[in-house]
Amino acid sequence: MDQEEPADFEKAILAAKWGKFHWMMYTIAITSGWSSMFETTTMSYVFPAAECDLGLTLEHKGLLNAITYAGMISTGFFWGYLSDTLGRKKLLIVGYFLDAIFVLLSATSQSFAMLMVSKFFGGFIINGPFSAITTYISELHCAAHRSNAQYVMGVIYSAGTLVLPLLAVNILPLNFHWKLSENFIIHSWNIYLFICAFVPLTSAVAFIFLPESPKFLMTTGRNEKALAVFRKIYAMNTGQPGDNFPVKVLVNEIELNQICNYKITANRTKSKAFLEGWQQMKPLFQGPYLAKIILLCLIQCFNMGSLNTLRLWLPQLFQAMNDYELNYNSSAPLCEALEVFKPNKILENNNKTIECFVNTNNYSVYTNSMIVCAVTILSYLVAGGVINKIGKKKLGVILGSCTGLTAMSLYWSRNSLSTLTLASMFVAGGSVMINTLLAIIVEMFPTTLRLNYEC
Helix, strand or coil: CCECCCECHHHHHHHCCCCHHHHHHHHHHHHHHHHHHHHHHHHHHHHHHHHHHHCCCHHHHHHHHHHHHHHHHCCHHHHHHHHHHHCHHHHHHHHHHHHHHHHHHHHCCCCHHHHHHHHHHHHHHHHHHHHHHHHHHHCCCCHHHHHHHHHHHHHHHHHHHHHHHHHHHHHCCCCCEEEEECCEEEEHHHHHHHHHCHHHHHHHHHHHHCCCCHHHHHHCCCHHHHHHHHHHHHHHHHCCCHHHCCECCECCHHHHCCECCECCCCCCCHHHHHHHHHHHHHHHHCHHHHHHHHHHHHHHHHHHHHHHHHHCCHHHHHHHHHHHHHHHCCCCCHHHHHHHCCCCCCEEECCEEECCCCCCCCHHHHHHHHHHHHHHHHHHHHHHHHHHHHCHHHHHHHHHHHHHHHHHHHHHCCCHHHHHHHHHHHHHHHHHHHHHHHHHHHHHCCHHHHHHHHC
8 A cells, every 4th residue: 555645765776676686786786896896905915016116015015905095085075075065876886996096096006105105095985985885885775684694794894805816916926027118118917907897897888877865855856856765766676667656755864954054055066065064073072972983983093003903914924924935834823923924125245146045935825814704794794683682782782802812812822723713713703893883983073074974
């Protein structure tokens, strides 16, 4: 029976059902999630291969790992208000297209400085679509499925980190040097980055075929367009004509959602949207949201900092242990292996030059990285099955405690197997905890504030 009375978003998305549309959305989200992981993680696998070509020191590697996040931090609120005022779809299309350009620039890098610049602007750009895809996915699910949607995205992100070592093991060991000119040489790691650029480019094209978030359209007073999106979702999920969608009228959220005495104008101009976007950030620092955002930012900051400190250095860490076992023919505690590990340099001694050497006999480095990623994927599947039973808060407390203990235990790791086991547990627990927190944020903040925090 048709619902003649106005329906809110939850009633409308429930009536649209769950089915083929969501499977299509998740399929497109695969390359979207991978784009974010590729942007932040590729350098971890490039370091060993590019060490001699670019003359990378340990300090250079640390800067390259950090510079992407510096770019992301510099644009957090900018992307937040832009998405909440101009829409998710536009930001996703433009953001992924621009990211593909900067990944291509990094693929042509011939110096450390050029690589640094391209990675900074890659982080500058990717922060927008990374945050927007999280909000977009959540706004196409009802409350009952919203938490699990975050864990599905977690599986996608982890699958992206699994693809990277798979590509690396087949490309980076190749002894490939294509000299286009005296100062422009293409190496295997350039090809590796070039291939990675196709992922965000695919995402940009794919999102052209997806609709705008109906929740965003309702929030900005475009109910007719939102209703058209619901009908499209309903038709794809049920196989019935869109006209059969039971909801005929949507509530006016402009009137219902008055936050901190500012208004969202229906069918607003771009200049009006720009001004209202800045107004939307004010509630984050006022009233009931201030204490919440401070606590959530602290938790997320510590969690992201500790997780990425280890995650981004794992390939280098495994390389150190691999080199130690190769040189000394024995296992060693993690700290001892790291102490003797020195970056390769070109040295001159008594008119003899010691050439920089890259150890390509490191298949175990890539397999260990794949194992860590596989354990993380499994952890997301388990978390998705138990979150509704034990709750998000309890799950977050359990994960935080376990990851902290495993990180401390790494200090006493005696061999590569124990290091791999503890690192897998730490990365898996930390990754799931981040998405658990995102699931909490989706329910804690209204749609006009979510993306400002997530950025």
